[in-house]
Amino acid sequence: MIEDGFLTTRLDAVANWARSNSLMPMPMGLACCAIEMMAFAAPKYDVARFGSETMRFSPRQADLMIVAGWVTYKMSHAIRRVWDQMADPKWCIAMGACASTGGMHRCYGVVQGCDNFLPVDVYVPGCPPRPEALIHALMDIQEKIRNEYSVTKDFESGKARDAIAPVRPRIVTPDGDGIISPSELHDQKARHGHTAIHDKNP
């Protein structure tokens, strides 16, 4: 067996890896944001790189709802119904100003943010957001999934465990042998008024 090589891992890590790299979005395109959502799935921005190119128009096969556009009170019941038909585990992105807060539609017929009836995981600002912003939201969802506990929780008798440090993009120091995390950068800036990167080129 050792000759063939083997790999050890956690079950959660495998499940989260599989889930996060094969998200199937349910496109809830309600307004102009849906056009940007189409660009997000189309070849130029190519969300297939993240394994999410299969837009599923059946809620039974989808696990990520992208609410793109303004939600009326009349539509909100239909959206909640579609959401309830999606199988667990599932995630939700509120795309654009209107889906997040009601946006410019401050009037009687429009719900002031779809988080009033949906558990939203990621809010995307913009009117409409560019496809890159939606890709960033998708990456945030992926990061959230990678840090979830689903199987291990049973072995821990439901006890809450500390979350794994989130996988953030790393910034390499100018000399190339260190790594600065964004939170460190923020701390340095708060303490010294400048960052380590700026130290090299004052």
Place this chain on the structure above:
Amino acid sequence: MSSERKSSPTTLSFHFTPVDRAEEQPDTENPHIKETSEVSETITALKERFGDAIEDVTIYAGEFTIRIPRKEIRVVCAFLKDNLGFNYLASLAGIDRFTEKDRYEVFYNLVSMSNNKRLRLVARIDEEDLTIDSICDVYRAADWNERECYDMFGIRFNDHPDLRRIFMPEDFEYYPLRKEFPLLGVPGSLPLPPQTPEAPLTLDPFPAAHGRKPAKSFEEEAPSE
């Protein structure tokens, strides 16, 4: 700023367009006037046929608006369609003028495809009796427009084949485009979906702002506040 620039601002001009009565000499200076809205021949024909029933004719930017009593609307539309070639109803909607008398107004934008002319008909409706005859049997296009007008203002169209609300839910109690209706709506009049499976409909329009997070699914409990 150079002096040359100050001396030559004459290329910019603004033409204010006031609402005029129909006159013998209409305003010909206005750059917005279009050939298609010149319908004085139609108005002469209408006056010959209906006489005093033509209450008022106004001109705005060369566009003629004919006011008629609401009892006559079906007959006038039928005459315009059959005899004067106005074969297309572009739109129809209501206006809340918010006056003591004749509070509501319904306007009809008619187009003659053959003669390339446009005409606007207007009928005023008093609050006491919010009804007007439907013109669905003259113009089939009026069907959904009249439903919208009923939905938004509560104006009833007599003999409409299917007068229901078209945008708002059927059990909605108000008419949202009336002036007294608040822009943000009446709280509780439009319910949101339930926050949990067993809960009733959410009547609070801002549950998220009041610290409520809806349940992710039927299996999971809603997160505590």
